[in-house]
Amino acid sequence: MGITDTPFFNVLRERMGFLNERQKLLAENVANASTPKYVPRDLDNRAFADAIARQMPQARNGLAGAAPLAPVKMAATRVGHMDGGAPAAGTGKAIKSPDSEVTLDGNAVVLEEQMIKVADTRMNYDAALGLYQKGLQLMRLASRKPQ
Template identity: 50%
Template sequence: MDITDIPLFAMLRGRLGYLSERQKVIAQNVANSDTPGYTPSDLKPFTFDAQLRAQSQSSTMTAGVMAMTQPGHMLPASQRNRSAAGAGVKLHKAADSETRLDGNSVVLEEEMMKMTDARMNYDAAVSFYQKSLNLLRTAAKAPGR
């Protein structure tokens, strides 16, 4: 059994992918803080419902791809990759709080707060992932060791 077949790990992998993409978008906003007319972007929030929809869409039949007919069946590798990190991640323009005379609306303080939030969430998800792996290792050990 592959570890990505466990729903908890698939959800954590999706969350980590989302947070990684969000950090890239925020870094682009910071890099363009002096570009005239630049409007900052952000990702739509990562929600549990959106992740479940992405998971269910990847397990339904699409154009000649096998469908999972029983809950105990494992997904083929081609479908596992589709439900990976960036599933359901979409950019949207962030609301303007301040716009300078050159048309740039990047506020560095707000971007740094977003980056800090994304980093803390990423660290929490990695910690949860590691603790879940340790739990599996403990469960797989022989009794008395």
């Protein structure tokens, strides 16, 4: 098992994949801001919560309990192949999420609200990426020979 095949890194990869998919949907919403009868879409946040529950079943009850982390299970598809069990990106479900206003032509995109969502998604992605990088730095530090 590689150092990045831990629940910590798997959850962060899943989160970044979710945020990537959300950013694509928000870009489509902005691009269709003047399309008649267009209703903006967003990803269902429950999809990410379900992905976390798949990776870390004990997360439903909170991580502060005494229950240890479940080990990552390896699944081999062929002899000699190893799979870290990382969930596939794109597990989010797109749902219609109309903004606060609808124009006379039926378009429900409010650019200000979409840009707030884009900025929020970007900040969350940057935070997840920062945690991932710090986790890798900690793993490298822990694997170094003591001086």
